Amino acid sequence: MKEYDKAMETYQEGLKHDENNQELLEGVRRCIEQINKTNRGDISPEEMKERQAKAMQDPDIQHILSDPVMRQILMDFQENPKAAQDHLKNPDVMHKIQKLVSAGIVQVR
Numbered sequence: 001m002k003e004y005d006k007a008m009e010t011y012q013e014g015l016k017h018d019e020n021n022q023e024l025l026e027g028v029r030r031c032i033e034q035i036n037k038t039n040r041g042d043i044s045p046e047e048m049k050e051r052q053a054k055a056m057q058d059p060d061i062q063h064i065l066s067d068p069v070m071r072q073i074l075m076d077f078q079e080n081p082k083a084a085q086d087h088l089k090n091p092d093v094m095h096k097i098q099k100l101v102s103a104g105i106v107q108v109r
Contacts, residue, residue, distance in 0.1 A: 003054065004031045004038075005102030038104050048104060055103035064096045065105070073097075074106070 011027040018024065037043060038051065055061050064070050073093060076083040087093045100106040 003058075003103075004034045005055075005099055007031050008035075008102060035102050039101065039108050041107075051104040055105050058103065060099065061103055061105060064100060070096060077106075 008028060008031040011024050011031065014021065014024045015028070038048065043051075070093075073084070073087045076087060088097065097106065101108055
């Protein structure tokens with residue numbers, strides 16, 4: 001099971017040291033492609049369940065999902081799109097949401 005969110009973080013860290021490295025840039029592109037594939041639903045339900053189960057073992061994901069503020073924000077995404085847009089203006093919240101999306105926990109439609 002590939003962990004595209006963690007791979008993306010590693011590639012981005014490498015790009016801080018060598019922003020023109022073609023291998024790192026290609027790695028980022030492949031990660032984005034796979035994350036987008038998952039978000040579009042272009043993977044099987046079994047693959048999605050496996051990916052989500054793996055993500056739930058990640059301490060960072062567990063911490064985000066156990067945070068009462070983030071739980072409310074996730075509820076706002078479902079029930080109050082205007083409030084959700086306001087939350088995304090906060091860089092910390094945006095980073096956490098991106099992590100959940102990259103891990104396959106949250107799907108964007």
